[in-house]
Amino acid sequence: MSQRTYNQLWTDAQLELGRLLTEELPTVPPRPEKDRVVFFQRLAMLYVRYIQIFRQLEKVYDQVVHPQKRRVIRAILDGVMGRVLELKNEMVEKEFSEYHYMDDVLHDLKLTPVDLEIPIPRYFISDRSKEFQERKTMLTDILKLVEVTESPEPLMTKGMSHEEAIKILQVVERARQGRLRAKLNEESRNMNRMYKTKDPGTAAIELATVCIQKVWRGYIQRKRAKIARDEEMIFLGMAMDPKYQLPCPAEITAQTSEACTRSKQVEHNEDYQKSVVAVTNQLRDVEGHDMSKTMKDQIRQWFIECRDATGSFPDYPDEEDGGSALIFAEKNPQQLMEEIAAKEEEDSNNKPKGKEEKKEKGKKDKGKDDEEEEEAGLKMLPSAFLSDLEVGNKTFVDFWQTRNESRNFNQRHEVELIKEENRKVIEAEIRVQVDEQMRQELAEWKLAVDKDKGGKTKGNAKKKKGSKSGKKKKKDKDLTADRTLEYLCQELVEQGLLKQANNVRLQDYMGDYSYLGTTLRQSDIEPMPSLSDVRQVLSLYAILPLGSQVVHEKAPLIKAILLAGPAGVGKKMLVHAICQETGANLFDLSPLNTAGKYPGKSGLAMMLHMVFKVARLMQPSVIWIEDAEKMFYKKVPKEEKELDPKRLKKRLAQVSQVDQRGGSCSDCRNH
Template sequence: MKYNQLWADVHLELSRLLKEELPAEPPRPEKDRVVFFQRLAMLYVRYIQIFRQLEKVYDQVVHPQKRQLIRVILNSVIGRVLELKNEMVEKEFSEYHYMDDVLHDLKLKPADLEIPIPRYFISERSKELQQRKMMLTDILKMVGDPESPEPLKAKDMSQEEALKIIQVAERARQGRLRAKLNEESRKMNRMYRTKDSGTADLESASVCIQKVWRGYIQRKRAKIARDEEMIFLGMAMDPKYKLPLPAEIIAQAIEASLRIKQEEYEDDYQKSVVAVTNKIRDVEGDDISKTMKDQIQQWFIECRDATGSFPDYPDVEDGGSALIFAEKDPQQVKYTLRQNSDLLHIFFYSSLQEEKQSGLKMLPSAFLTDLEVGNKTFVDFWKTRNESRNYNQRHEVELIQEEKRKDIEAEIRLQKKKGSKSGKKKKKEKDLTSDRTLESLCQELVENGLLKQAHNVRLQDYLGDYSYLGTTLRQNDIEPMPSLSDVRQVLSLYAILPLGSQLVHEKAPLIKAILLAGPAGVGKKMLVHAICQETGANLFDLSPLNTAGKYPGKSGLAMMLHMVFKVARLLQPSVIWIEDTEKMFYKKVPKEEKELDPKRLKKDLPKSLKLIKGEDRVLIIGTTKDPSSADIKSLCKMYSKIILIPRPDYGSRYILWKQLIKKQGGEVTRALDLSSLAKISDGYTPGHMVQVIQSTVTKRRILQQANRPLTAAEFVAPLAKIDPVFQEEEEALKNWYAKTPLGKKRIKAATGKEEEEVPAKGKDAKKKKGKK
């Protein structure tokens, strides 16, 4: 009942939002860009709160038919969040937004802005993902993992070399034995030199022992008192809460049992759907068909009487026979068929023209209608439904009957339309591997290192703190560098949510390619693998260095791209990763890389990118640490979204040191000054920190922690041996980003030149081209 109440609360807030977004009278255009963005930001944050609550509800509700409706509403909310994000980017000319004031107004914490990753992305595809993983594992066993290191082989050794090694080992053994004997002899000599102490010496010894013991006891009591005070002030956690409480263990067990129930109830529901459908088709199918036939004949007669001639049968694209049963007379139906597409075109064109002339308006939404219908279904049906007899939340047969009658009517309409002319046939892509099985294609891609298993990392492992000064800096005309938390949030929106949901990918703003630009060690590769893990996506590697020497020639290149994109579509969702993507768009290829031919994909890959449609959950992700070496025009044409990843700020560094040391097995105590460590590591990336921690927190050092806790000084020496990311390198990245399309728009907006030049058309364009 708790989650039913939570569902009702969500719809209450959703109803308020829909009233604001779909008012009775259209709102006036807003001329102030700042005010308009504030409205967008407020809607965005409120939809995220609904998204977070709905995800919890969907994860725990067991009623199959409720889950269907919740799933539809959840996907629509995700789609609306992506639409608002897209609109905020267009209005603020930045991929990153800072909404401290909105959080303050809504009394929310920065953690409430975190984008949740729906658990059903993985849980509802667990069997499929397990089979796919087993298939890849079997192929890797057959061909050998290309990324695994070569096995160690016995090295041929001469007799002299062998004797030298034996001599060194033997001399070391004798040295250790001699040192041990010397230590024992020194101890024996000290024992012989010790004389019988007098009474005074015994008294002074006892006083010394008492001092040491009392000092130890007092320090221990002071530490306990200090820890209790910190717990009382809320600045430290009570140790008893560090271990899972009995209530938490019970809650986890209940959640696990609910998921088992979900699977069981869903199986029963699907079996019932099949049984009910067959029953309705057998018992009521003939009556439905006969009634429909009589209605269609009557409609044709009425059309002839009204217009003087029999009309054409409505096309399936226009609604088919569904138009016949609509509440319209024959003349209206005929007019609708003729004018429908023209009116829609005129409506959208006029609305866009109106927006340009009068001010800023919200863009049309592909999800608001679905949200309105879903909310109405809940209010009209589920909100007031008496479920006292359905305590176990099993499916309801009468609901299946109502739904399937409509489906069977639709099937019969299609049967009656069968044989009529269909619309234009879509041009199909030529299949170069039509005679091959999917398994054989996968095996070949694995053998060539183009299809890989993603590393087991999650997006939550990409640690970073919230940017608390973003709004303040922008108000003072200073463009802040995004935090690692902002990067995590943007990739959740642009990559994980569309790849995880087919409906969202088809209807939300389509993103085909993302570029991650940043210094070495900031976690670009980790993010690619995390995206694959969170969505269950396959990972294809088309990096210039990985494809060098493979599938030579023009025909070989075409075959490689065809195979990769074919398998990526068949096993979607899929991620195609291009590491060091700047090499593909080099201004000038370095001499040492000419033999590798890094630019061989420059022309053909963008062509394959154009073939990706809304129904294809395939995403290209490029990573680069040196984007300035590439032709910026070609690079920006390939990647519609460019995400700049900075070196971590102080807050992110503090969290990284703390969590990475714990992950390595180290204990964070008062002796370890994390604040100072975070301060002196300014300019160092998470990759540098991992390297330092692994070299410092060794197995031996972990065993010594009980007597000698870790200190910040131990990490300074290995940190000093690594070159940080200097301010000049970060400034160079910022300057490069300012030359990208979105960066240029941001600069124009900052200088007050918000209006862009309208591109010339027709004769004017030819004149300009000629002058150029």
């Protein structure tokens, strides 16, 4: 499709997003909903509509080549993903279930169950393809090195006497002679049969002919039956016609076009980055001096106006408060002086209250909260993404929606937009320098005025508030400070703790939607989650937070995931699929895999330290614990005592609390 088509698709998605934002951020706050069913229906409707916007924006971001548009779309896409996760979290809290069935919502919106599938953004891999490729190459090289340097186990040799050796040789030789005699006897019998064979009669020839006909007719009939069965399956739509199994020319053309588009994205992005550097330097050289001069003139004018209004020069705003940015606000000198004085007074009066006042206030607040809870009903939880979505939507409406791009056929970057964005950055840089100079100039002015009056000079330096001397959090000691990342990776690969994920995708975990979910729930029967439900939950809880840093930081945090089920249902496959979809590293801390490695408490501490350090430096990462239930044995079976499966039990809290962009998957089998 052309860039115009994707621009139109973006416009449609933004229009729908604008409608949703109008519903979610009304001018008058909505009244609390007391009916739980109605409230859940509202959540489900928003959830499904956001997924459709998510699907459209993901497609647009993957194919749009304009670098500045891509940045706007990326911010909105991350916001939509985060909002989907927030709505999912609210539905879980209201229904007390990880799985939801929205047949009625799909029917109202005229959608199919396929539209509920969570799309996995392709930029998770494409935007960091170079980094992931280098990481994959490094792991492959380490694995090859380990295979080469791994010495084979020495063969165990047992001492043997001369008599035993002679006996073995005799047995082997007699066996050889026996095989040779048997072969000669077989050849002799075959020769005798040849000499005894007579000319076959007519009856024997007919019998042989009938036998050959039976075999041939059976073969032909089976072949015809197979062809007829295949044709019937194709006619019923239960099998694909062989001519459609190979990609058709249109598909090949589309794939080639998409690959060409992605190469254009890289090219345009490189041009954009170069242009940003060039435009920034140009603005700094051309407009920097004028900006500095204008700021100084305005600040000096403010000094004079304040002195005329109050009779003395003002105190210069601190850098923490914004420096001279406060001066350029739309306020007169008197208002600005009053604001600064009020802020100082507030800081000085900000003292801790007594215990009794706090208790009384706490009781009052608690009483008010209880009353509000009784009257409240069900409300939407505050969102961390709606403000970002509102800003992104405003950017689209103000700038991109009505922009005429008839002359920008190749969808290159807009230089004027770069100038507008970088002017603010340069202005902030220059403001810091101007503030330092003007503070010095203000001090000189005050000194000159005080000398004329014959008074003593007053320093305008304010005492900085001392930082509260609280107990600093003790940093964990780095046990491997003298080792490089490559060395740690090599050691973890050699020990089998860092593994290369299998090449499987989440879409390979095939399974259909549960069409009877709503019907069963209406009959007070909790339906068994389908494989489609499992895919959706894993996409939301594992793949999206691992793939997007913004979603990971702002969305409801999922620390760990437990995959429970009998052997052979695909738990391990799902773990590998998560790693493949996000480019995550796979660390295996299963009891069977860690048995005999890094013995003792110090060894266990070293192993966990290395795993967490590498996982933190090579984000995103997944820590996998297979057969996690073995860590909670009350009594370890005799055959598993050597494995010491309860070794990680005390450290399980540390394993599940992976900071940065990491996650842990526990695999529990029910036999």
